[in-house]
Amino acid sequence: xxxxLHLLAKDLIxxxxxxxxxxxxxFPNKRAGLFLAQELAQLIDRPVWMPxxxxxxxxxxxxxxxxxxxxxxxxxxxxxxYQEYAGTTERFDDFYFWGNMLLxxxxxxxxxxxxxxxxxxxxxxxxxxxxxIEGNLAFHPFLNTVIGMTYDFLPFMILPIYxxxxxxxxxxIEAAKDLGAKSYRVFLRVILPLSIPGIISGITMxxxxxxxxxVVLDMMYNSTYIMGSLVGSYxxxxxxxxxxxxxxxxxxxILLLSTITGEFSDKEDNAYE
Numbered sequence: 001x002x003x004x005l006h007l008l009a010k011d012l013i014x015x016x017x018x019x020x021x022x023x024x025x026x027f028p029n030k031r032a033g034l035f036l037a038q039e040l041a042q043l044i045d046r047p048v049w050m051p052x053x054x055x056x057x058x059x060x061x062x063x064x065x066x067x068x069x070x071x072x073x074x075x076x077x078x079x080x081x082y083q084e085y086a087g088t089t090e091r092f093d094d095f096y097f098w099g100n101m102l103l104x105x106x107x108x109x110x111x112x113x114x115x116x117x118x119x120x121x122x123x124x125x126x127x128x129x130x131x132x133i134e135g136n137l138a139f140h141p142f143l144n145t146v147i148g149m150t151y152d153f154l155p156f157m158i159l160p161i162y163x164x165x166x167x168x169x170x171x172x173i174e175a176a177k178d179l180g181a182k183s184y185r186v187f188l189r190v191i192l193p194l195s196i197p198g199i200i201s202g203i204t205m206x207x208x209x210x211x212x213x214x215v216v217l218d219m220m221y222n223s224t225y226i227m228g229s230l231v232g233s234y235x236x237x238x239x240x241x242x243x244x245x246x247x248x249x250x251x252x253x254i255l256l257l258s259t260i261t262g263e264f265s266d267k268e269d270n271a272y273e
């Protein structure tokens with residue numbers, strides 16, 4: 001099967017009868033032009049003038065007199081503009097990496113005909129929203145701690161409760177309703193008491209990792225509300241004594257809670273045997 005450029009070369013020979021003097025062919029890049037020249041050379045059996053093969057950028061440069069600037073030249077101009085308006089003392093070596101990325105972003109804006117005015121207005125609005133959120137988080141550390149920890153550990157609380165409720169014999173609920181109990185009394189007198197083992201298991205599963213978690217708090221602008229972050233703070237300041245004391249207290253609490261959970265788990269197993 002012949003390639004597209006081979007068919008194109010044959011069509012040019014048939015159409016122009018080797019008279020390529022005034023013919024100019026445009027390609028997106030030089031690679032395609034080189035392959036077309038090879039196809040023409042294989043098909044032509046006489047001395048002829050080859051057609052002029054140009055890339056789009058070469059054609060635009062010839063017609064307009066405009067030349068594509070070198071990447072390094074553009075970055076230097078961008079760096080000078082950045083220094084002029086921002087008043088920064090950042091070195092060019094540090095600026096080069098993200099300046100190159102910025103030029104690539106602007107190139108994509110031009111390439112896909114994006115309305116720059118709308119684009120930058122949206123970026124400005126997004127930046128204002130993020131600044132507002134970050135400011136509120138910084139001034140309400142306890143609130144952002146509750147939100148972040150709840151988001152992180154809520155599934156560990158829901159799953160044990162769900163598994164426990166799923167094991168409840170539905171005949172208990174039906175019996176309570178047959179005796180005239182309303183829905184809220186069925187929940188308070190039947191479902192909730194039988195769900196306590198799942199609640200205890202959920203508390204254990206949430207308590208153990210949350211007390212030793214400090215990554216979420218650091219990301220949410222707070223690092224002083226739970227024991228894990230306090231231990232990390234003391235150790236980072238080389239206060240080994242206080243850090244060790246809090247670690248031992250946390251260990252004792254975990255052991256007590258694990259013991260209580262084990263007893264409720266045994267009762268739960270006996271209840272469903």
